[in-house]
Amino acid sequence: MRPSAREVIAQVSTGFTELSDVDNSVDDPLGWPGYREAYAAAAAWTGETESVVVGEALVGATPAVLVVWEFGFLGGSIGRRTGDRVEAAFSLARSRKLPVVALIATGGSRMQHGMRALSQLQRIARASAAARTDGVAQISVLRDPTTGGGWATLGASADVVLGFPLAQVGFAGSRVRPATSPSEAYTVEAKYEWGQVDQLVSPDSLGAVLERWLRLVTSRSSSPAPPPAALRDVSLPSTGWDAVRAARSSRRARAAEYVDAYFDWHELLRGDRTGAVDDGVLCGFGWRDGRALAFAAQCGTATRPAGFRTATRLVRLASRLGIPVLTLVDTPGAANDAAAEEGGAGPAIASLFDAIATATVPVTTLVIGEGGSGGALAFAAPDNTWIAPDAYFSVTSPEAAAAILKRPMMEVPATADQLRLRPQDLVELGLARGIVEA
Known part of the structure; x- marks a missing residue:
């Protein structure tokens, strides 16, 4: 009945x-x-x-x-x-x-x-x-x-x-x-x-x-989300390759751990509403310090078109409801296989760039692991990006950069240094506001 x-x-x-x-x-x-x-x-x-x-x-x-x-x-x-x-x-x-x-x-x-x-x-x-x-x-x-x-x-x-x-x-x-x-x-x-x-x-x-x-x-707010604290007390890397290895370490904190530590409680949104889900992107709204914040977090995998579309949906919804956004960057890059191309990787990435560029609420970003290429940058706030000490952000991975430059693989570590992708490099270059501490 x-x-x-x-x-x-x-x-x-x-x-x-x-x-x-x-x-x-x-x-x-x-x-x-x-x-x-x-x-x-x-x-x-x-x-x-x-x-x-x-x-x-x-x-x-x-x-x-x-x-x-x-x-x-x-x-x-x-x-x-x-x-x-x-x-x-x-x-x-x-x-x-x-x-x-x-x-x-x-x-x-x-x-x-x-x-x-x-x-x-x-x-x-x-x-x-x-x-x-x-x-x-x-x-x-x-x-x-x-x-x-x-x-x-x-x-x-x-x-x-x-x-x-x-x-x-x-x-x-x-x-x-x-x-x-x-x-x-x-x-x-x-x-x-x-x-x-x-x-x-x-x-x-x-x-x-x-x-x-x-x-x-229904919890509107105008102040930005504060960047989360680092969840591991680690030293800054000496070399670019050290930064890459730290970001790829299995001991590094992942997005789910950051979300659980940051919010008192949270609820999840799922999928892009067009028929696809990327379980490598975690989206939802959480309660912290008496107010709501939205979040879109990469979970360390190559982000698929559905992940970008789900994050776009989250950012646009938060903008309409007046709720600040936190994004967590952690991906080796956008998925680049044939299925991703057929699924509209380019338009999906473009839609997220547009959503963040036109957001009417403040967006805060913390790079918590790998920040690989445009697939990571699409999740990042242009003027309010922070980085964890065991993370890096780069135009592409050192391996891909070496391949593009036709260098032997033995030169990958040196290429990582030349890319200046360490947390302290990114702050010096003005690409990150600061390095969060534990």
Whole structure:
């Protein structure tokens, strides 16, 4: 048994105040045979007058506008009155500067309303976009099922997408998809694997997770993130090759360790929203010293196109929400295989350069390991980059530089010295503001 909309509201919030100035009359634009009787039966069964319930409530200590689907009302289908209520919810959010949480359970558009029903998707998209322009944060929760226009508007377009395990999620509902299509493709787990859902959340923990996310996305700040302290007490390298070996050491601290040490707690975003995930890039929002900061961290692998696109998504979202950004640089370089080229490595890197260049919030960078070529530089803040004592930053790796210059491999260490890639060299050259200490 699916919980009702009212049960979901009670589970995640307190003090719910429903919007009252909505039209509760029956809308029957096509005069569909039997529709009024089906509507009356749905109203009697659920106690609702439409497929969504909207209003304002507290999620933890954060006020938010809730848009909650009632699947028991004609399968949660979207009709004109649904569009009316969703539009009213976003209007309230814009006027009160409140985040919107959409808890979705819908089979799609209401067939008995024909194209009138389908056109509500345009209204919903327009209302959501206007709120986004005003800096309104949006979180969606994919309940079972989330299909059709509910997934392709509020579900997939939200800043943060959460999903219930085993939920059916897809543009095509179960009755209209090709019979030969594997059912696994229409699950929330598949969407998570493909980077279209950020987190899988059990219904029992949803309230706590929403409370954390709402604290994060509503915490605006104008001061830059301070650079993290070094996590290893090591001496500065004597030579360029020593710097490279220190950065490549298995004993050096990695991004996950820096994130855990820097934040009191954090939540992760996943994937580029176009079907790919790079597990070598860690993105999300964390809580530190009473405020939220966004972070995009390379984890020591060659960064793939999806990693650059996910970081771009993070930086642009943080800019819109007024949340400063911390980036951690650690990569031998951008992935340069054929799959990376086919996946759009160049455009993906360009998009991240653009996102950081045009960011309206301060960006702070710490190089924590290898800083290899443009794949590392794309993550770096032009005027606020710091470096750890066991890291380096270079136009390319010493091995690649030697190959480009047609030098024998025995000259790689000397090439590393000539590249002046040590932390102290980068400070002297004005490419880093300073070397962080443990």
